[in-house]
Amino acid sequence: xxxxxxxxxxxxxxxxxxxxxxxxxxxxxxxxxxxxxxxxxxxxxxxxxxxxxxxxxxxxxxxxxxxxxxxxxxxxxxxxxxxxxxxxxxxxxxxxxxxxxxxxxxxxxxxxxxxxxxxxxxxxxxxxxxxxxxxxxxxxxxxxxxxxxxxxxxxxxxxxxxxxxxxxxxxxxxxxxxxxxxxxxxxxxxxxxxxxxxxxxxxxxxxxxxxxxxxxxxxxxxxxxxxxxxxxxxxxxxxxxxxxxxxxxxxxxxxxxxxxxxxxxxxxxxxxxxxxxxxxxxxxxxxxxxxxxxxxxxxxxxxxxxxxxxxxxxxxxxxxxxxxxxxxxxxxxxxxxxxxxxxxxxxxxxxxxxx
Amino acid sequence: xxxxxxxxxxxxxxxxxxxxxxxxxxxxxxxxxxxxxxxxxxxxxxxxxxxxxxxxxxxxxxxxxxxxxxxxxxxxxxxxxxxxxxxxxxxxxxxxxxxxxxxxxxxxxxxxxxxxxxxxxxxx
Numbered sequence: 391x392x393x394x395x396x397x398x399x400x401x402x403x404x405x406x407x408x409x410x411x412x413x414x415x416x417x418x419x420x421x422x423x424x425x426x427x428x429x430x431x432x433x434x435x436x437x438x439x440x441x442x443x444x445x446x447x448x449x450x451x452x453x454x455x456x457x458x459x460x461x462x463x464x465x466x467x468x469x470x471x472x473x474x475x476x477x478x479x480x481x482x483x484x485x486x487x488x489x490x491x492x493x494x495x496x497x498x499x500x501x502x503x504x505x506x507x508x509x510x511x512x513x514x515x516x517x518x519x520x521x522x523x524x525x526x527x528x529x530x531x532x533x534x535x536x537x538x539x540x541x542x543x544x545x546x547x548x549x550x551x552x553x554x555x556x557x558x559x560x561x562x563x564x565x566x567x568x569x570x571x572x573x574x575x576x577x578x579x580x581x582x583x584x585x586x587x588x589x590x591x592x593x594x595x596x597x598x599x600x601x602x603x604x605x606x607x608x609x610x611x612x613x614x615x616x617x618x619x620x621x622x623x624x625x626x627x628x629x630x631x632x633x634x635x636x637x638x639x640x641x642x643x644x645x646x647x648x649x650x651x652x653x654x655x656x657x658x659x660x661x662x663x664x665x666x667x668x669x670x671x672x673x674x675x676x677x678x679x680x681x682x683x684x685x686x687x688x689x690x691x692x693x694x695x696x697x698x699x700x701x702x703x704x705x706x707x708x709x710x711x712x713x714x715x716x717x718x719x720x721x722x723x724x725x726x727x728x729x730x731x732x733x734x735x736x737x738x739x740x741x742x743x744x745x
Numbered sequence: 746x747x748x749x750x751x752x753x754x755x756x757x758x759x760x761x762x763x764x765x766x767x768x769x770x771x772x773x774x775x776x777x778x779x780x781x782x783x784x785x786x787x788x789x790x791x792x793x794x795x796x797x798x799x800x801x802x803x804x805x806x807x808x809x810x811x812x813x814x815x816x817x818x819x820x821x822x823x824x825x826x827x828x829x830x831x832x833x834x835x836x837x838x839x840x841x842x843x844x845x846x847x848x849x850x851x852x853x854x855x856x857x858x859x860x861x862x863x864x865x866x867x868x869x
Contacts, residue, residue, distance in 0.1 A: 397759060397822070398849035400752040409747065425858035452863055484859070591864040612748060623750070628758075631851030635814050638777070638805050646781055647802040649816065667861060699856040717848045731746075737850040744751060 396740040397716045402623055403734045404612055407683070417722060417734065417745075418679070419672045422494045423479045423704040427675060428634055428665035428697040429682070432604045437664040438685055441678055445592045449573045450563040450669045452481065454586040458491065458552040461499060462533065464540060470576055471497045471533045474566040477671055480558040485703040486524070486714040491558050492705050495672065497534035502705035502712075503527050512551050520713030521741035528711055561590070561669040592668035597636040599661040603651040605629055607693055609731040618654055625652035627735050630695055630723060633663050670698070679724060687728050697723040707738055708745040715741045759819045760804075762846040762854050763829065765811040768839035777806040780813055787832035787842070788825055796824050804851075812845070814854055822847070 405412045429437050460466060461478075470476050471493070478493040490502045501515075508515060508527035515529035531548055532538060538545055564576045580587035608620035621629075629652055637649070675698055686694045700707060702718030712720060717739055725733040736745060765775060765783070775783070781803050789797040802816040817825055829842040846854050 396754055396756070396849065397819070397847060398756065398853070400756070400850065402750045402752070404746075404748040406746060411747070425861060426856040428855060452865060481863075588865040588867060591866050593862070593864060612750070624752075628851050631760075631853075631855065632804060634852055634855035635805055638803075646777055647804055647816075648800065649802050649804055665855065667856060697852060697855070699853075699858070701858045703859065717846065717853060719848055719850060719853045721850065721852055723852065735852075737848075737853060740849075744753070 398719055398740050399738050399742070399744060400624070400627070401736040401738075401744055402612070402627075403736075404609070404623075405732065405734075407730045407732060414679070414724070414732070414734065415676065417708075417736070418676050418698075419495075420708050421698065421700055421720070421722060422477055422672060422706065423492060423701045424670040424672065424675065424698050425701045426665055426667045426699045427670050427678070428663060428699075430630060430633055430661070430663045430695045430697075432661050432692060432694070433658045434689060434691060435598075435660045435662060437662055438681070440681055441664070441666070442594070444674050444678060445666050445668070445670070448563060448565070448671055448674055449577075450561065450590045450592075451577055451580075451587050452590055453560045453562055453580050455557040456560055456580070456585060457557050458555050459549050460583065461493060462531070462538075462545070462549055462552060466579070467497075467533050467538075469579065470564055473568065473571070474564050475671065475673060476562070476564045476576075477669060478560050478562045479669065479701055479704060481561050482559055483703060484714065485526075485705065485712065485718060489556075490703055490705050491560075493533070494706070497532065499531040499533055500705045501529045503529060507555070511555055513548065518711045518713060519743060520711040520739075521715055524713060526713070528705065563669050563671050565671055565673060590668055592666045595665045595667070597633065597663040599633070599663075600659065602658055602661050603655040604658045604661060605652045606654045606656055607725070607727075609727040609729065609733070612733070620654065621652040623733060623735075626725065626733075627723065628652075630697070630725070633661070634665070634697060636663075679726070683726060683730070686726060691728070693725060693727050695723055695725045697721065707742055710743040710745065713739065713741050715739055756819055756849040758816050758849070759822045760848055760851045760854055761815050761817065761826075761844060762857075763813055763815065764843045764845055766841050766843055771838040771840070773835065773838060774808070775811055776808060777803055777813075780806055780811070783832070783835065784815070784825075784829065787828045791828040791831055792824050796821055796828070801825070814851075816851070819849065
């Protein structure tokens with residue numbers, strides 16, 4: 391049979407937070423454009439309020455019709471790119487058919503452009519590495535570079551080229567380095583430039599499960615052996631996904647669905663999955679994972695999981711070019727255990743480069 | 746202690762989020778059982794009994810929006826996708842299956858940033 395083209399790749403890692411070489415922070419902080427965060431807690435009836443509070447405190451905005459040359463103006467770079475951690479991603483643009491623009495917290499302006507826009511804009515870039523035979527070009531401009539200031543040839547060239555391009559709608563979130571500065575300053579900045587900028591509300595979804603079977607997971611065993619004392623890592627990921635979509639319980643009705651909880655399992659009286667949707671800054675994910683590790687130990691939970699979905703139309707998945715072929719998956723899940731070990735799942739599209 | 750496993754080849758299963766739309770002036774109440782029946786008949790019409798006998802699990806069904814999350818074998822993805830595309834009529838009522846999301850990870854269907862609705866707070 392002809393080999394089937396994969397629709398997705400899965401990178402699984404098992405390690406511990408105490409391991410010197412582990413890279414959980416790198417995984418979280420380089421995944422810049424997050425569209426949702428979901429938390430699953432077994433044997434517990436509510437997700438700690440702190441996550442909701444953190445989401446409310448983080449201010450995110452929808453900005454309409456931003457001219458791209460505004461992003462390279464000195465006011466903007468000094469006031470926001472250098473003075474804090476900025477996440478900006480174009481909204482309503484599809485990575486496989488449109489031009490997409492984003493600014494990473496590291497201060498990199500990344501543009502994934504169609505062939506005609508790329509040829510017209512006149513900036514140096516490279517062919518996107520996400521997938522073969524796609525005519526998308528990636529242009530990167532380092533806004534934090536020492537050589538990027540008005541008066542230099544390169545700056546003036548970029549400024550002129552960007553001014554020739556169309557305007558974009560953006561989703562924006564900004565966390566200032568200085569705690570005394572209000573994150574809403576960015577809204578004022580856009581308003582003074584007569585650009586429509588409105589605050590976004592995060593959407594919350596809850597799935598509650600009562601008297602529900604949960605898999606028994608041993609952090610040290612990732613693949614089921616003949617004795618079947620714990621579940622396979624891929625079955626666990628599928629099961630977490632089933633909880634996240636809110637699987638229907640057909641009570642053993644084999645006609646509609648043959649899916650069941652992986653074995654061995656045990657019954658839990660209460661489980662909860664809560665998901666927040668919006669543009670989520672990576673540092674929120676970092677803070678929350680730290681909080682949840684302690685919470686899990688205090689409440690004596692067998693494990694807990696945090697899932698972050700990246701924007702499917704993000705020009706980057708981690709540090710590599712991102713594309714859309716059937717799907718634009720760029721997801722990671724931390725399955726954490728009370729002994730500080732964790733399982734990390736990273737799911738990406740079939741044509742993307744493994745991080 | 747460090748272990749890493751990378752899965753790059755085809756995975757066993759594929760997950761789809763699909764919605765059934767009716768034409769203008771037509772509507773029908775479809776429950777989960779009917780929905781599965783429709784998928785089976787769509788597959789049977791085009792590719793015969795072999796494909797319709799393969800695994801098709803309805804993991805979640807929302808009656809109000811006629812949206813379902815289904816699980817199928819990865820090797821039947823193209824066949825099932827094409828048969829759903831070609832299905833266009835239920836007892837004389839024009840209809841169409843819309844494939845909203847396709848992924849080899851069920852977790853991916855928990856969120857779709859392309860259809861994300863923005864809720865804005867207007868503060869004068």
